Amino acid sequence: MSRFWSDVVHTLTPYVPGEQPKLDNLVKLNTNENPYGPSPKALEAIAGANQDTLRLYPDPNAEALRAAIALAYGIEPRQVFVGNGSDEVLALVFQALLKHGRPLLFPDITYSFYPVYCALFGIDYQAVPLDPAFRIRPEDYRRPNGGIIFPNPNAPTGRWLTLAEIQGLLEANPDSPVVVDEAYVDFGCESACGLIRRFPNLLVVHTLSKGRSLAGLRLGYAMGDAGLIEALDRVKNSFNSYPVDRLAMAGAIAALEDRDHFDRTRRAVMASRGRLVAELKELGFEVLPSMANFIFARHPARGGAELAAGLRRRSIIVRHFPHPRIEAFLRITIGTDAQCRVLVDALKEMLA
């Protein structure tokens, strides 16, 4: 039926998200979900919005939610854009802000949706190699470009740039939009959003899927100078006026307000991460330093595909990328301590 397809469709290699298996009783450590549930206050707020008013459209400008985000991060509502998950926000960012005459730069090992967006919107890009320790080298981004995007911490490595390094990168690229994708920032890394006031070229993208345990709700947002936000609004309002529904809006606002739940659960994840890293190192794994809710680890004696398959046979799912440079690695989401225990025991058995 391809004769009815627009040309671009033929060129696409869509992003493949981590498997969402329908089996129960799996130890699911493959898509970086939070092992703890969302704030009970978010569930309560959703229950409150679950009524006859669902017959009415949501506020297309999501003003209450923008205000809640602005309050949480000490910025203005006009510096906030919200969307149906940070993947949608990123898609609109690529379309609205990253298509220029010069190539977009991002790391060669990073969120694999970036090159997919480039194909969809016809954006020229260059993949900048990570250093041999899988770090982003800011000095590599001092070359002509039409924009820069990277996750901080980076995925799937978990390695991060300091705020000083990000500031240097912004100073070196005053004429380029610089997008810091902070999907995993809530697990120990410092957010760049404090730099928004000083850098009109900085856009910071967040999600409620990781630190706020709301992957099932689809809520992401971007923070930056009002000029950048206006571009996103213009494209969004040319694509879908109402991407954020009434329930997501209510749940997101309550989740952002419940600072206690947020801090308690992310600290639990960080503590589990520390323990898991120590145990994997005892088993001989090399584990990259991580500030994310996942770790990236390889074993000197066993291949990544082999380990992933062995875990799978034991009903434990982790992510393996069959790509150059990283095919030896497993990306393992930090689960509860009980889940980490099951994982470590399985690996012990497999390595024995």
Next chain:
Amino acid sequence: MSRFWSDVVHTLTPYVPGEQPKLDNLVKLNTNENPYGPSPKALEAIAGANQDTLRLYPDPNAEALRAAIALAYGIEPRQVFVGNGSDEVLALVFQALLKHGRPLLFPDITYSFYPVYCALFGIDYQAVPLDPAFRIRPEDYRRPNGGIIFPNPNAPTGRWLTLAEIQGLLEANPDSPVVVDEAYVDFGCESACGLIRRFPNLLVVHTLSKGRSLAGLRLGYAMGDAGLIEALDRVKNSFNSYPVDRLAMAGAIAALEDRDHFDRTRRAVMASRGRLVAELKELGFEVLPSMANFIFARHPARGGAELAAGLRRRSIIVRHFPHPRIEAFLRITIGTDAQCRVLVDALKEMLA
């Protein structure tokens, strides 16, 4: 800050949806929402999904929802695509199926998002004039084109094509994708989805915002040959893997299953429409025949803008489009009988 914008952003004139006022006590007849709430079973299903599992991503393929839609319309799940409201579905349709060497055709008076999508995706189009009675003339679409799209019933006129006319249009355009946007089909019009099996170029787009009273939830879908659906999936998976959240999925499935509630509420809307049309005609209005949950009416002695402003002063909001050919008209959503009463009384007073 426009130096950071991608070129396309400068060229956009975003769609402006009907106002979503934050005042209470308004008679809101401006955005074609259903005056009756959604199925109580949908609210129940949402309540059931509102739990800790929101920490997990939804099924990216929305298989359960696709199956429910397929069952409701007697088609296969692979003939169904779902998205975050029919506006998102339409956006992906324009991008995936309607960009070709020859111009896209749609009526000159129609859903005003269509030309906005064309600007966003760089699609060449021709607006085909409605006839003097504001009807789509199928024979006007027998000209070289790269695709055809129209709402049935059309918006904001409410007028419709018969199934035989749509079939003729499909037969005359075997090499073009033909998209029938059935946002308003549930109020007396016949769906074209029975033609899907015979016409691989037919795509039918639906929403749960009107007939199912779930505008606040954001759920739309497309039905057509698996080849057309594959194009939509490819673009969706290059844009946002998870547009439909867990709550929307649960609510939508239950709403589609509750045929009784659906039939009862849409019949109530149709009955109110009949009464409202009769009363407006008594007041001297010309009312176009409508199969939608709105009517399009003009008064020989009063301008549309003047009437809309007068109603607004009386806390009644209707939609007025300051566009050539239709500036005399009001588009009035069918409310409850009580709301229609308030509207008619206000108009009586204004026309006295």
